[in-house]
Amino acid sequence: MSARAGIVVTGTEVLTGRVSDRNGPWLADRLHELGVELALIVIVGDRPHDIQAALRFMADQRMDVVLTSGGLGPTADDLTAEVVGRFQGREMVLDEELQERIAAILAPLAKRWPNLDQAAIRAGNRKQATVPDGATVLAPVGTAPGLVVPPTNDRGPTIVVLPGPPRELQPMWAQALRQDALRTALKDTVDYRQRTLRLFGIPESEIAETLRVAERDGVALERLEVTTCLKRGEIEVVTRFEPAAQHAYEALLEVIRERHADTLFSEDGSSVDEQVAALLRGAGGDGAGGGSGGSRSIATAESCTGGLLAARLTEPAGASEYFNGAIVAYSNEAKMDQAGVPAELIEAHGAVSAEVAQALADGARSRLRADVGVGVTGIAGPGGGSEEKPVGLVWLSVATDPAAHLTRSVHLPGTRADVRDRATTVAMHLIRRALAA
Amino acid sequence: MSARAGIVVTGTEVLTGRVSDRNGPWLADRLHELGVELALIVIVGDRPHDIQAALRFMADQRMDVVLTSGGLGPTADDLTAEVVGRFQGREMVLDEELQERIAAILAPLAKRWPNLDQAAIRAGNRKQATVPDGATVLAPVGTAPGLVVPPTNDRGPTIVVLPGPPRELQPMWAQALRQDALRTALKDTVDYRQRTLRLFGIPESEIAETLRVAERDGVALERLEVTTCLKRGEIEVVTRFEPAAQHAYEALLEVIRERHADTLFSEDGSSVDEQVAALLRGAGGDGAGGGSGGSRSIATAESCTGGLLAARLTEPAGASEYFNGAIVAYSNEAKMDQAGVPAELIEAHGAVSAEVAQALADGARSRLRADVGVGVTGIAGPGGGSEEKPVGLVWLSVATDPAAHLTRSVHLPGTRADVRDRATTVAMHLIRRALAA
Numbered sequence: 120m121s122a123r124a125g126i127v128v129t130g131t132e133v134l135t136g137r138v139s140d141r142n143g144p145w146l147a148d149r150l151h152e153l154g155v156e157l158a159l160i161v162i163v164g165d166r167p168h169d170i171q172a173a174l175r176f177m178a179d180q181r182m183d184v185v186l187t188s189g190g191l192g193p194t195a196d197d198l199t200a201e202v203v204g205r206f207q208g209r210e211m212v213l214d215e216e217l218q219e220r221i222a223a224i225l226a227p228l229a230k231r232w233p234n235l236d237q238a239a240i241r242a243g244n245r246k247q248a249t250v251p252d253g254a255t256v257l258a259p260v261g262t263a264p265g266l267v268v269p270p271t272n273d274r275g276p277t278i279v280v281l282p283g284p285p286r287e288l289q290p291m292w293a294q295a296l297r298q299d300a301l302r303t304a305l306k307d308t309v310d311y312r313q314r315t316l317r318l319f320g321i322p323e324s325e326i327a328e329t330l331r332v333a334e335r336d337g338v339a340l341e342r343l344e345v346t347t348c349l350k351r352g353e354i355e356v357v358t359r360f361e362p363a364a365q366h367a368y369e370a371l372l373e374v375i376r377e378r379h380a381d382t383l384f385s386e387d388g389s390s391v392d393e394q395v396a397a398l399l400r401g402a403g404g405d406g407a408g409g410g411s412g413g414s415r416s417i418a419t420a421e422s423c424t425g426g427l428l429a430a431r432l433t434e435p436a437g438a439s440e441y442f443n444g445a446i447v448a449y450s451n452e453a454k455m456d457q458a459g460v461p462a463e464l465i466e467a468h469g470a471v472s473a474e475v476a477q478a479l480a481d482g483a484r485s486r487l488r489a490d491v492g493v494g495v496t497g498i499a500g501p502g503g504g505s506e507e508k509p510v511g512l513v514w515l516s517v518a519t520d521p522a523a524h525l526t527r528s529v530h531l532p533g534t535r536a537d538v539r540d541r542a543t544t545v546a547m548h549l550i551r552r553a554l555a556a
Numbered sequence: 557m558s559a560r561a562g563i564v565v566t567g568t569e570v571l572t573g574r575v576s577d578r579n580g581p582w583l584a585d586r587l588h589e590l591g592v593e594l595a596l597i598v599i600v601g602d603r604p605h606d607i608q609a610a611l612r613f614m615a616d617q618r619m620d621v622v623l624t625s626g627g628l629g630p631t632a633d634d635l636t637a638e639v640v641g642r643f644q645g646r647e648m649v650l651d652e653e654l655q656e657r658i659a660a661i662l663a664p665l666a667k668r669w670p671n672l673d674q675a676a677i678r679a680g681n682r683k684q685a686t687v688p689d690g691a692t693v694l695a696p697v698g699t700a701p702g703l704v705v706p707p708t709n710d711r712g713p714t715i716v717v718l719p720g721p722p723r724e725l726q727p728m729w730a731q732a733l734r735q736d737a738l739r740t741a742l743k744d745t746v747d748y749r750q751r752t753l754r755l756f757g758i759p760e761s762e763i764a765e766t767l768r769v770a771e772r773d774g775v776a777l778e779r780l781e782v783t784t785c786l787k788r789g790e791i792e793v794v795t796r797f798e799p800a801a802q803h804a805y806e807a808l809l810e811v812i813r814e815r816h817a818d819t820l821f822s823e824d825g826s827s828v829d830e831q832v833a834a835l836l837r838g839a840g841g842d843g844a845g846g847g848s849g850g851s852r853s854i855a856t857a858e859s860c861t862g863g864l865l866a867a868r869l870t871e872p873a874g875a876s877e878y879f880n881g882a883i884v885a886y887s888n889e890a891k892m893d894q895a896g897v898p899a900e901l902i903e904a905h906g907a908v909s910a911e912v913a914q915a916l917a918d919g920a921r922s923r924l925r926a927d928v929g930v931g932v933t934g935i936a937g938p939g940g941g942s943e944e945k946p947v948g949l950v951w952l953s954v955a956t957d958p959a960a961h962l963t964r965s966v967h968l969p970g971t972r973a974d975v976r977d978r979a980t981t982v983a984m985h986l987i988r989r990a991l992a993a
Contacts, residue, residue, distance in 0.1 A: 132785035134597060135588065136581020137792060143599070144573020151572065158606055160571060162580070162597040165783065169595055176613045180606075194764040196783060239765035284786075286970055327631040328676035346602065346633060348569035349721075355574060419884075425870030426863030429884045433862030436938050436972055444890035446883060447856075447866045453881030453924055457894070487890055501873050533723055535873055 122155045122184060122305050125177040125276075129190040129199050130283060131164040141285045142188040149292060154311050158182065165190060170202045178275050184304045185276045189283030191263035193243025200266060203278050204251030208271040211249050217256055217264055218248035224262050254280075257294045260287040267300040277304035314368060315388030316356040318379055319548050323349050325379075326356060333374040339367040352544045353391070384551070391547045392431065398554040399441040399491075415554070418487035419445040419546075420458040420479035422470065423497035423513060428543045443487045448479065458482030458494075469508065471496050476514035477524050484518050491553065492518040495546055497531075499538045513542045517553040525553045559592045559621060559742050562614040562713075566627040566636050567720060568601040578722045579625040586729060591748050595619065602627060607639045615712050621741045622713045626720030628700035630680025637703060640715050641688030645708040648686050654693055654701055655685035661699050694731045697724040704737040714741035751805060752825030753793040755816055756985050760786050762816075763793060770811040776804040789981045790828070821988070828984045829868065835991040836878040836928075852991070855924030856882040856983075857895040857916035859907065860934040860950060865980045880924045885916065895919030895931075908933050908945050910953070910963050917955035917963075928990065929955040932983055934968075936975045950979045954990040962990045 126146055132138045143160045150157045159180060163169040170190070177185045190199030204211050221244050247263055250256060257265030266280035279295050281288045295301050318326070326347045334340045342364035347356050356375070360368055375383060384391065401414035419428050429445035432438060448454040451470060455462055460478040468474045476494040484492025497513030504510035509530065516526040527549065531541045563583055569575045580597045587594045596617060600606040607627070614622045627636030641648050658681045684700055687693060694702030703717040716732050718725045732738050755763070763784045771777045779801035784793050793812070797805055812820060821828065838851035856865050866882035869875060885891040888907060892899055897915040905911045913931040921929025934950030941947035946967065953963040964986065968978045 130785070131783040132787075132792070132794070134584065134594060135783075135794075136584040137794065138785055138787055139576065139581065144576065147571065147573040157571060158601070159610070160599040162599070164595070172613075172617055173596070176609075180609055193761055194767075194784065236762070236765040239761055239768065243761055243764065286974070324630050324676055324680055325673070327680065328673045330631075331676065346568040347631065348567070348575055350569070350575055355569070357569070357572075357574065418890075421863075424867075425875070425879075426858075426866030426882055426884065429863030430861075430867055430976075433884075433886065434973070438862070439886055439940075442862075443887045444884045444894060445863055445886075446894070447863065447870075447881045449870065449876055449879050449881045450924075453855075456925075457881060457883070457923065486894065487887075488893075503876075536871070537723070539867075 121311070123158050123180075123182050124150050124155045124184040124186065125159040125161070125180065125182040126157065127170065127173045127177065127185060127187045128160065128162045129165060129170055129187060131196075133189065134162050134164045140188075142281070142283070142288050145285065145289065146186055146188070146292070151311070151313065153305065155184070155305060165196045165198060167198050167202050170199065171206055174203065174206045174278070182276045184279065184301070186279045186281060188281050188288055191247065191265070191280065191282045193240075193247055193262065195246075197246075200250060200280055203266070203268050203280050204254070207251060207268050207275070207278060209251035209253055209268065212252050213245065213249050214256060215248070217250070218244060221247055221259060221262055221264070224259060255298045255300050257281075257291050257298075260290050263287065265291045265295065267295055267298045269300045269304075277301060310362055311359055312362060312365070312368075313357060313359045314372075315385070316358075316372070316375060316383060317385035317388070317390070318354040318356070318382040319352070319384055319391070319544075320382045321354065321379065323347060323354055326354055329375060329378050332378070333371050336374065338370045338374060339364070340371070342367045343371060345371075352541050384548070391544070391551055392434065395432070395547055395550050395554065396435050396438070396441075398551065414441060415490035416441050416443050416488075417491045417493065417550070418443045418483040418489035419493040419495070420454075420483035421445060421447050421493075421495045422449060422454070422479070423499040424495050424539050424542050424546070425449065425499075427539055428493065428495060428546050431543050431547065443489045446483060446486065454479065457486070459486060471498055471508050471512060471514060473514050473516070473526050473528065476516035477518065477526055480516040480518035480524060481521065484521075490519070491550070493546060493550060494518070495542060497538070497542055499535045499542075501535055511538050513538070513545070515542070515546050515549050517549050519553055525549055525556075558748070560595050560617075560619050561587050561592045561621045561623065562596040562598070562617065562619040563594065564607065564610045564614065564622060564624045565597065565599045566602060566607055566624060568633075570626065571599050571601045577625075579718070579720070579725050582722065582726065583623055583625070583729070588748070588750065590742065592621070592742060602633045602635060604635055604639050607636065608643055611640065611643045611715070619713045621738070622715045623718060624715065625718050625725055628684065628702070628717065628719045630677075630684055630699065632683075634683075636717055637687060640703070640705050640717050641691070644688060644705050644712065644715060646688035646690055646705065649689050650682065650686050651693060652685070654687070655681060658684055658696060658699055658701070661696060692735045692737050694718075694728050694735075697727050700724065702728045702732065704732055704735045706737045706741070714738060747799055748796055749799060749802070749805075750794060750796045751809075752822070753795075753809070753812060753820060754822035754825070754827070755791045755793070755819040756789070756821055756828070756981075757819045758791065758816065760784060760791055763791055766812060766815050769815070770808050773811065775807045775811060776801070777808070779804045780808060782808075789978050821985070828981070828988055829871065832869070832984055832987050832991065833872050833875070833878075835988065851878060852927035853878050853880050853925075854928040854930065854987070855880045855920040855926035856930040856932070857891075857920035857923075858882060858884050858930075858932045859886060859891070859916070860936040861932050861976050861979050861983070862886065862936075864976055865930065865932060865983050868980050868984065880926045883920060883923065891916065894923070896923060906945065908935055908949060908951055910951055910965065913951035913953035914955065914961050914963055917953040917961060918958065921955050921958075927956070928987070930983060930987060931955070932979060934975070934979060936972045936979075938972055948975050950975070950982070952979070952983050952986050954986050956990055962986055962993075
């Protein structure tokens, strides 16, 4: 039996969807690394009754540890510390040392924003320094302290109270793990392994069938927890198992390799983004591709993706080592002036065509002096489609040489945002194939 | 008393954060429009026990309606329909008409993916057509049917079972609302109003103080449900109230207008993105700005944001009417060749400087033949910072004329992704100011 954990995300702005929760997923990963099983996430508004009901639910589901995020701000609608204190049967007391510590953090703010109301700041300071008796205080990263609040009886969960902003929560979690109060609650942890495979270009039902085949062939699937999901057009297969089931995982992997050789692009969980970055750096891809070695620079010329492909390529730190630049050519003039697409090509074939995608790739390559050029042109919608060229049609081309292009078209379903996003994924896979060739 | 609703999001991939939930926020908005109070969201994995516990929790919290998303796929780990049926005390029965309907939907797949295993498809089809006795079936949008499953006693919640993919869930929700079984459960709805204000450039604590001032001045805050949050660098103030409290809201608005005239940029909930699009179209902004009328075209030249600003400007449908294109100039060569930044400027002031930001704005404007040019150059990190020019320093400039620039610098906190994202928000506000001037 491994320790079980639950997460309570508080905040009306999260519940109503005005802010999306980034803490749940991050904490899920951290718990997994510790071998702690995350069983439930509850999202509640800033109402004490609902927060308390969520804590009750977690306790009833026998969580060893409950993590809360949010509701630690200086304003009156931030109530988490108080509700958690009451739930654990602990009085709220002012921690004067903590109050001074927070005051010291706030002091420079007064300089930066000279017109702030000082009384407001002091009231917030006092509120944030009032904590449940017997709780362990986690030093503030922003202005809000975190808390580890043990149960007063022996059976309830230990509750870790963390702030909402991810950049405060994340360092504070590391701090929480060093506290005895939390270490005790997490003592029943099991060593789990997790492996991730990624495939591109087949429907999810094919993987379901592969699992049935594996079972029929005697793979001990009952020892593996396999989940599959479709994510930005790729299929992700995540398998979790105890170390003793390693051979069962390897048998499953063998079946998948055999049945999906063409589409299995990652055996180590690496994303296509990471593989493309590694290939451009000259470090080669994963086992699935080779890469011809040597670093290469890249540039894009994009129409319908409007800069999203460039943004995706420059997401990793250090992208400037291989990314030269991009041309976002929305208007036909920009395609001609900036990317050097001949006007005749656009006239003869239309802006969304194999020819223009290739010319964009060539233009990106030559104008931005890159080894590899990528061209993308399509109809993101909702308007602009025709019977011959419907919304969702995208032409992509990767040029590695003036004479060497990898060009293809796709017809992507969904909204404007879906088409734009999915087109960048198709482009990343096309780049990967061109680089690994 | 308005009807209360809860959402149960199922899926190990959502629980573990490998896929982020887009359905909860969307359904929250729809429930709000109906005057239904969303009280709780629970995210659980694909385990029957945990799904059932979540349904139990919702029933204990006296929800009138529970919506579930996900777990309707053809694979064996998709269990929602069965668990909901059991929870409501209903047998699972094969709906043969539905089975044929799904088979008809699947038929074209066989053409598109000729190598698919037909037995796998038939097994999935049968599973998806097995539904709780007495449930109302919602026609599939993809291959999965939805369900409205009423309680067998008079006190439990009505459960609406919806598929996970947003593009299937959204049209199906409209279908669900037409079913008597759901309309009955939602009869106790109250008319609520919601108003959203947006401010840019002050800390959240200032709004907390403004609320205290408003209360002191006699604004009936107890009749308003006000939540504030910080979102991509902006403060969003959302107020929800019954129609009879309209005057209280107007009194609060007056206080906020008075205290935050400089930073209140939206009184109607419109985003800065919408305002910039409207200004470029020549439709004017909201009450806060005027706009000089007449449509204008725009182009960007970006370094650290790597195309994100162009991607953001091209997000709205119809952006091609005013967006000409962009230059993503990551390397210094690209800044010089593509955006025409003089080499001497880079040498004299460095690539991250007011001068280069202005030259980028000029280059975007002239090279891409736009009325408005935007230049962004900064240090996104994590590397590349110095004492004089630290990570997070970004220079931005908007050129509306060769002689007219609005130029400023900011020092943004956070990770590389934070700096890139926040810089686009600052740029949008700078564009708004330049256009509204």
